[in-house]
Amino acid sequence: LITDTTTATDLYVQIQRFYAAQIHLLDDVRADDFAATFTEDGEFSYDASRPTARGRSAIAQAVIGYNERFRDDPVQRRHWLGMIDFRHQEDGTIHTTFYALVLTTRKEKTPLIGPSCVTRDVLILDQDGRLYTRSRIVEHDHE
Amino acid sequence: LITDTTTATDLYVQIQRFYAAQIHLLDDVRADDFAATFTEDGEFSYDASRPTARGRSAIAQAVIGYNERFRDDPVQRRHWLGMIDFRHQEDGTIHTTFYALVLTTRKEKTPLIGPSCVTRDVLILDQDGRLYTRSRIVEHDHE
Amino acid sequence: LITDTTTATDLYVQIQRFYAAQIHLLDDVRADDFAATFTEDGEFSYDASRPTARGRSAIAQAVIGYNERFRDDPVQRRHWLGMIDFRHQEDGTIHTTFYALVLTTRKEKTPLIGPSCVTRDVLILDQDGRLYTRSRIVEHDHE
Numbered sequence: 001l002i003t004d005t006t007t008a009t010d011l012y013v014q015i016q017r018f019y020a021a022q023i024h025l026l027d028d029v030r031a032d033d034f035a036a037t038f039t040e041d042g043e044f045s046y047d048a049s050r051p052t053a054r055g056r057s058a059i060a061q062a063v064i065g066y067n068e069r070f071r072d073d074p075v076q077r078r079h080w081l082g083m084i085d086f087r088h089q090e091d092g093t094i095h096t097t098f099y100a101l102v103l104t105t106r107k108e109k110t111p112l113i114g115p116s117c118v119t120r121d122v123l124i125l126d127q128d129g130r131l132y133t134r135s136r137i138v139e140h141d142h143e
Numbered sequence: 144l145i146t147d148t149t150t151a152t153d154l155y156v157q158i159q160r161f162y163a164a165q166i167h168l169l170d171d172v173r174a175d176d177f178a179a180t181f182t183e184d185g186e187f188s189y190d191a192s193r194p195t196a197r198g199r200s201a202i203a204q205a206v207i208g209y210n211e212r213f214r215d216d217p218v219q220r221r222h223w224l225g226m227i228d229f230r231h232q233e234d235g236t237i238h239t240t241f242y243a244l245v246l247t248t249r250k251e252k253t254p255l256i257g258p259s260c261v262t263r264d265v266l267i268l269d270q271d272g273r274l275y276t277r278s279r280i281v282e283h284d285h286e
Numbered sequence: 287l288i289t290d291t292t293t294a295t296d297l298y299v300q301i302q303r304f305y306a307a308q309i310h311l312l313d314d315v316r317a318d319d320f321a322a323t324f325t326e327d328g329e330f331s332y333d334a335s336r337p338t339a340r341g342r343s344a345i346a347q348a349v350i351g352y353n354e355r356f357r358d359d360p361v362q363r364r365h366w367l368g369m370i371d372f373r374h375q376e377d378g379t380i381h382t383t384f385y386a387l388v389l390t391t392r393k394e395k396t397p398l399i400g401p402s403c404v405t406r407d408v409l410i411l412d413q414d415g416r417l418y419t420r421s422r423i424v425e426h427d428h429e
Contacts, residue, residue, distance in 0.1 A: 105427035
């Protein structure tokens with residue numbers, strides 16, 4: 001458990017940097033690199049109507065599959081994550097809750113906004129002190 | 144006054160975490176818990192056309208009163224705070240200025256955006272090093 | 287190079303605070319103060335269809351020139367920066383990549399959203415440890 005203020009500061013900043021790097025990979029549709037930010041047995045539940053993706057290969061495939069719809073309709077998506085809250089758990093995992101907002105830009109200056117989501121992650125630190133997402137559950141505000 | 148870099152870092156991160164936790168309470172409409180993030184004599188001026196809420200009970204009541212409009216029109220609101228600037232004052236208080244954007248989602252994937260606001264807080268640290276909002280003034284960009 | 291975790295934490299937070307302060311100056315249209323957050327020989331490439339502004343005077347002039355369009359059409363613009371990634375380079379510079387979203391509010395509660403951008407900065411620390419933007423390239427998602 002983190003009791004020292006400085007350590008909590010380091011961890012919070014590390015989480016912010018982890019999410020920034022992870023989301024750049026997602027928005028660049030680097031599916032394998034994005035999947036590699038999850039643990040080997042990571043779980044990604046991004047849509048209540050679809051099965052949870054389990055393992056890096058399934059997670060990468062979910063990203064590729066989702067982006068199929070843009071094959072003949074090029075877009076630039078941007079995921080903004082914010083208002084990150086975290087709790088260090090007794091078992092050493094880190095539970096985060098944060099807002100996520102998707103922006104989709106085509107040829108117009110005004111992006112399409114939405115959905116607005118709340119996301120709950122379980123993160124782990126490996127022996128080298130690197131963060132990975134063990135599980136992610138995305139809840140859409142409109143559902 | 145904070146002169147040490149590490150201490151300024153700790154404080155800035157503590158402010159970010161404080162706002163994340165505070166805003167989750169607001170968006171979950173946990174009015175009493177949200178009010179408890181203000182000092183006992185806290186002041187909350189959230190709309191130029193309404194009187195300032197003074198004290199935790201009045202702040203909780205303001206949140207409940209505002210949400211009355213959604214009683215038969217369920218929504219999920221999300222407040223995003225960003226671009227947080229802070230100044231430690233000679234008297235020990237912390238003055239913050241930050242942007243706030245409200246997103247309101249009903250059954251559609253596209254949330255309603257706005258208002259866009261700038262917010263000015265006076266924060267204090269109590270003897271245990273916990274942050275509280277002593278006063279908050281929200282200015283709407285469209286007014 | 288920054289290898290120490292605490293130092294990386296300090297730097298990331300310093301970058302966040304630098305951007306918050308810089309963007310408040312931009313949105314307050316304090317053109318000279320905004321330009322002063324760039325190095326003397328700073329470069330600001332904010333629109334692929336316009337020449338890069340080189341030097342503080344040209345950067346201030348670019349801000350003033352851009353805002354001419356709002357002379358008889360008062361607006362409040364807000365730039366949100368987020369998902370900041372940074373890399374410390376061998377030469378001592380800091381390369382950042384971040385998302386930027388512009389919100390423009392007139393008399394309506396709903397702001398105009400866009401453009402959505404990705405921005406790449408080269409930052410430097412001066413001898414007193416203060417950050418400056420040496421160069422900035424803004425890429426609009428819709429172009």
